[in-house]
Amino acid sequence: MKPFAYAVLTLALSASFAANAATPPDTLVIAQSIDDANSFDPAEGFELTSVQAFTNLYQRLVQSDPQNPNELKPTLASSWEAGKDNRSLTVTLRDSATFASGNPVRPEDVIFSLSRVVKLNLDPSFILTQLGWTKENVDSQLKKIDANHVQISWQANVSPAYVLSLLAAPVASILDAKTVLANQQNNDLGNKWLATHSAGSGPFQIRRYVPHEVVLLTANPRSPGDAPKLKNILIKNVPEAATRRLLLEQGDADIARNLGVDQISALKGKPGVKPLAIPMASLYYMQFNIDAQPALKNPALWEAARYLFDYHGIADDLLKGQFQVHQSFLPAGFPGALNETPYQYDPEKAKAILAKAGLKDVSFKLAVSNQPPYLDIAQALQASFAKGGIKVELIPGLSTEVSTNVKAHKYEATLNAWGADYFDPNTNASAFAYNPEDGSKTLAWRSNWHIPELSKQTLAATAESDPAKRIALYQAMQRDVMKNSPYVIGLQARNLIAVRDNLKGYVQGINPDMVYYSQVSK
Numbered sequence: 001m002k003p004f005a006y007a008v009l010t011l012a013l014s015a016s017f018a019a020n021a022a023t024p025p026d027t028l029v030i031a032q033s034i035d036d037a038n039s040f041d042p043a044e045g046f047e048l049t050s051v052q053a054f055t056n057l058y059q060r061l062v063q064s065d066p067q068n069p070n071e072l073k074p075t076l077a078s079s080w081e082a083g084k085d086n087r088s089l090t091v092t093l094r095d096s097a098t099f100a101s102g103n104p105v106r107p108e109d110v111i112f113s114l115s116r117v118v119k120l121n122l123d124p125s126f127i128l129t130q131l132g133w134t135k136e137n138v139d140s141q142l143k144k145i146d147a148n149h150v151q152i153s154w155q156a157n158v159s160p161a162y163v164l165s166l167l168a169a170p171v172a173s174i175l176d177a178k179t180v181l182a183n184q185q186n187n188d189l190g191n192k193w194l195a196t197h198s199a200g201s202g203p204f205q206i207r208r209y210v211p212h213e214v215v216l217l218t219a220n221p222r223s224p225g226d227a228p229k230l231k232n233i234l235i236k237n238v239p240e241a242a243t244r245r246l247l248l249e250q251g252d253a254d255i256a257r258n259l260g261v262d263q264i265s266a267l268k269g270k271p272g273v274k275p276l277a278i279p280m281a282s283l284y285y286m287q288f289n290i291d292a293q294p295a296l297k298n299p300a301l302w303e304a305a306r307y308l309f310d311y312h313g314i315a316d317d318l319l320k321g322q323f324q325v326h327q328s329f330l331p332a333g334f335p336g337a338l339n340e341t342p343y344q345y346d347p348e349k350a351k352a353i354l355a356k357a358g359l360k361d362v363s364f365k366l367a368v369s370n371q372p373p374y375l376d377i378a379q380a381l382q383a384s385f386a387k388g389g390i391k392v393e394l395i396p397g398l399s400t401e402v403s404t405n406v407k408a409h410k411y412e413a414t415l416n417a418w419g420a421d422y423f424d425p426n427t428n429a430s431a432f433a434y435n436p437e438d439g440s441k442t443l444a445w446r447s448n449w450h451i452p453e454l455s456k457q458t459l460a461a462t463a464e465s466d467p468a469k470r471i472a473l474y475q476a477m478q479r480d481v482m483k484n485s486p487y488v489i490g491l492q493a494r495n496l497i498a499v500r501d502n503l504k505g506y507v508q509g510i511n512p513d514m515v516y517y518s519q520v521s522k
Contacts, residue, residue, distance in 0.1 A: 032257035041194035058173030058200035165424035203518035300357030326492035
């Protein structure tokens with residue numbers, strides 16, 4: 001489509017809004033902020049806007065079932081077989097699959113797509129380098145068997161089941177190598193071009209991207225699997241949540257994302273709209289630096305703190321449904337997640353625990369971002385801990401400053417959030433229950449928490465091939481961390497969005513990439 005055609009489309013959409021207060025029947029219009037978008041290259045994009053687009057632009061060898069995310073479904077792979085040594089997978093590619101360009105999906109495309117992630121070594125690359133892949137050895141780990149088969153090998157002590165989880169992550173999207181290489185500049189493997197273009201087999205393709213203004217996706221009729229029901233996806237940059245809400249209410253948008261509690265409250269009971277609160281894989285927790293002062297090293301303080309976190313007061317009263325109570329390190333909706341909540345707000349019980357341990361006049365400084373909801377939660381914790389006899393001094397600061405100080409061990413306690421990087425239990429276990437003592441800046445390392453046995457269990461879980469045994473390992477680790485650790489995990493965030501009530505087939509899951517537009521209709 002030429003630039004003039006883009007302008008015509010924009011004017012047509014604008015005219016439709018003004019005349020009918022309704023979006024075009026063949027176009028899904030989404031109001032959200034897209035200011036975070038840095039690149040639409042799956043080897044680089046790690047921001048919310050980019051990651052939400054990847055499942056609609058690209059396909060992976062395997063992907064989570066939209067209706068049952070815990071089940072991996074073959075996508076560009078039709079089947080796979082693990083090697084006898086459990087250090088390789090031989091993947092059979094789907095017959096007659098093609099990219100949006102019309103080029104066939106080949107073993108060469110799989111090899112190119114996975115190896116370029118490692119060679120570019122950008123932010124999401126750590127997901128695949130867990131396999132022991134490096135710039136020097138990755139080419140030897142990926143092998144074309146014949147026109148329809150590719151062998152994927154690895155050196156790390158991890159199971160094929162775990163490797164499949166990593167291959168389902170957006171960074172493992174399969175690209176059209178011929179198209180990408182035809183557009184590369186200075187041997188960048190197409191990185192600059194893919195920042196604003198797409199070369200995949202997904203149900204949509206990027207037709208135009210104007211930074212800070214709009215992303216226009218159009219249907220890819222060649223996409224393997226079900227064809228999209230709509231011709232266009234128009235994602236408009238609307239920075240203000242109140243404006244997003246108004247556009248939806250007026251019928252000028254079909255979906256409004258990232259709304260606040262006030263916007264959701266304003267939409268309740270309004271005709272034509274449906275507010276939604278979708279659990280996210282984002283946990284909010286307190287964390288102690290146990291070497292900062294003697295009291296913070298005492299497990300009795302950790303236990304008392306669990307009874308001084310006003311879980312329901314914060315989730316239900318303060319933040320009014322923007323969060324749900326959650327106390328284990330795997331978010332609800334993840335494989336093996338524990339949803340039990342054994343701790344309740346009980347200041348008297350906390351006082352008894354502290355007294356029994358001989359802890360008196362306990363106080364600590366809590367480093368926290370000066371942005372909502374962090375500061376709001378921190379202020380609530382300051383009040384709830386005071387009722388248990390613990391003085392909390394808040395140290396607000398810029399998010400970057402807080403993060404830098406925590407990573408440098410220059411803090412006593414902090415309130416933070418942790419989001420999953422891929423849909424596998426290891427993404428959080430390797431943060432909360434792993435400290436290899438090799439300089440890896442996991443959350444356990446940031447707490448100065450030395451846990452050789454838990455670290456061994458975390459590694460053992462990635463090597464376990466039996467799904468039931470693997471889940472049992474993660475559940476045991478969650479119970480250990482929940483009962484005795486320098487973290488108090490208290491909340492799981494919800495994504496507040498609203499849709500027009502004539503919208504059908506829209507699915508959004510717990511991870512940022514689990515946004516599915518292909519079956520949406522009006």
